[in-house]
Amino acid sequence: MxxxxxxxxxxxxxxxxxxxxxxxxxxxxxxxxxxxxxLSRRERSLITVAALVAGEHSGQLKFHLNYAKEHGLTEEELKEVITHLAFYTGWPKAMTAIMIAKEAFENEK
Known part of the structure; x- marks a missing residue:
């Protein structure tokens, strides 16, 4: 290395x-x-993304969305997590998170 x-x-x-x-x-x-x-890395990523959305920690979210994909989560699963969290953490937090996810996923293509 x-x-x-x-x-x-x-x-x-x-x-x-x-x-x-x-x-x-x-x-x-x-x-x-x-x-x-x-816990598996996939499970840790799912927990981390959920915590970042709930805490509205948008500065770290983009990195962890992509890191979650490296650990086996799909874009569809991550969008579903954010949608699910809208009802538990608040609509504005989920809307902020989904915009970050949209940007993160579009930048990869």
Missing amino acids: DKEEKISAAQKMLGDFAPKLLGYTDNILFGDLWEGKE
């Missing part, structure tokens, strides 16, 4: 601006937590 492949997405975004936060992100969040055996 060359040096470029070892640089995480978080490191590419922030460089050395917040090294402690980047360390937690890379080593604990995407290292230890995402590697747990109790």
